Amino acid sequence: MLPRVVRSKWHALVLVGVAELFAMTLWFSASAVGPELADAWGLSAAETAWLTMAVQVGFVVGALLSATFTLADTLQPRYFFAGSALLGAGVTAVIAGAVDSALPAIALRFATGMALAGVYPTGMKMMAGWFERGRGLAIGVLVGALTVGSATPHLIRVVGGIGNPRTVLYGAAAIAAVGGLLALFYEEGPHQAEAAPFDPRAVGRILRDRPTMLANGGYFGHMWELYAVWTWIPVYLVASLTERGVPNPTEIASLLAFGTIAIGGVGAWLAGSAADRWGRTTVTSASMVVSGTACLLAGVVYGSALVVVAPFVLLWGFVVVADSAQFSAAVSELAEDSYVGSALTLQTAVGFLVTLGSIQLVPVLQGLVGWQWAFAPLALGPALGTLSMVRLRSRPEASRMADGRG
Numbered sequence: 001m002l003p004r005v006v007r008s009k010w011h012a013l014v015l016v017g018v019a020e021l022f023a024m025t026l027w028f029s030a031s032a033v034g035p036e037l038a039d040a041w042g043l044s045a046a047e048t049a050w051l052t053m054a055v056q057v058g059f060v061v062g063a064l065l066s067a068t069f070t071l072a073d074t075l076q077p078r079y080f081f082a083g084s085a086l087l088g089a090g091v092t093a094v095i096a097g098a099v100d101s102a103l104p105a106i107a108l109r110f111a112t113g114m115a116l117a118g119v120y121p122t123g124m125k126m127m128a129g130w131f132e133r134g135r136g137l138a139i140g141v142l143v144g145a146l147t148v149g150s151a152t153p154h155l156i157r158v159v160g161g162i163g164n165p166r167t168v169l170y171g172a173a174a175i176a177a178v179g180g181l182l183a184l185f186y187e188e189g190p191h192q193a194e195a196a197p198f199d200p201r202a203v204g205r206i207l208r209d210r211p212t213m214l215a216n217g218g219y220f221g222h223m224w225e226l227y228a229v230w231t232w233i234p235v236y237l238v239a240s241l242t243e244r245g246v247p248n249p250t251e252i253a254s255l256l257a258f259g260t261i262a263i264g265g266v267g268a269w270l271a272g273s274a275a276d277r278w279g280r281t282t283v284t285s286a287s288m289v290v291s292g293t294a295c296l297l298a299g300v301v302y303g304s305a306l307v308v309v310a311p312f313v314l315l316w317g318f319v320v321v322a323d324s325a326q327f328s329a330a331v332s333e334l335a336e337d338s339y340v341g342s343a344l345t346l347q348t349a350v351g352f353l354v355t356l357g358s359i360q361l362v363p364v365l366q367g368l369v370g371w372q373w374a375f376a377p378l379a380l381g382p383a384l385g386t387l388s389m390v391r392l393r394s395r396p397e398a399s400r401m402a403d404g405r406g
Helices: 009-026 031-041 045-068 077-098 102-116 120-128 135-161 165-183 202-208 210-244 249-278 280-301 306-320 324-334 337-369 376-393 396-400
Strands: none
Touching: 009 077, 009 102, 009 120, 009 135, 009 165, 031 045, 031 102, 031 135, 031 165, 045 102, 045 120, 045 337, 077 102, 077 120, 077 165, 120 135, 120 324, 120 337, 135 165, 135 249, 135 324, 202 210, 202 337, 210 249, 210 280, 210 306, 210 324, 210 337, 210 376, 210 396, 249 280, 249 306, 249 324, 280 306, 280 324, 280 376, 324 337, 324 396, 337 376, 376 396
């Protein structure tokens, strides 16, 4: 029997946060070394892009299956999280050790995404089980951990992985495996709903619930921007620094890409605390207004001096994910208690489905208008997401969020 390490909600916060951080290193593990893999395996630009998009597709498929069969509500969270993380780690290790071409790599990245569908939504349910008050902060910390974890492969690349893609892949797999093992020490919290029976009508009830779907509308607009920025910001930075004539643009871009994604962890944490005090609709709307504006300003900043580009992308990275957790916190407060896990899984499934369009759109626009203005259409997502959250704020059900603050 495992020793008891979770004695309070703060122990749970640390344990689940660290496990999530470690497990989510898998997401961009291949994307971070995409240029090296493209050279080594002779990949086309489209095949290189699919190293990221296959994870998105796999996550969507895995999340939809999980939501349909209510796996996040019928299985014990620690086992579902741990098994999913260990599966993803194993698949990534296979890519590092046994793959040298596009098709098997893309297939295994798809499997990685399916595995991660058992990590991220499950982690949010685990947090909700310990936090009733302060839930925005708790899920904000979780999304912050996810953000830093997603950025970690870029850091591994900087400190020893440039030109050594297998080192990055093996490193991410090892870290994720530790995260899966840590999840086994989790214990269910006092606000954890009892395991629910399989109910094929649960998804239909979620889709018909207007307040929940308005919170989802905010999330979908946010996701239109988020992963497209995370995926293409390293390439944008290389192009911008090269345009400026900065020496060693690849190394600097990798370090800045890590900082841009990782600083979002701080943003998610601070936004979570702010949303508990001032309301989820207020904080998410403000965050989307700033990040949507940054999509437009990226064209103005392009090619500027490093002292201008660096703080701009760091501020963008801070706000672009700051609101992410609050959409999930809102759904956990609005949805039917017994099927919160499935509601969160469905939310993330559709959200990541949306990212497929924006991730593919950016390089198409780059071919037409260059990297300077390729991010501009992403501003549409935050604009529509803000409208959805403003409408949610006007409904009486908003009083169920953030202790009545909306």
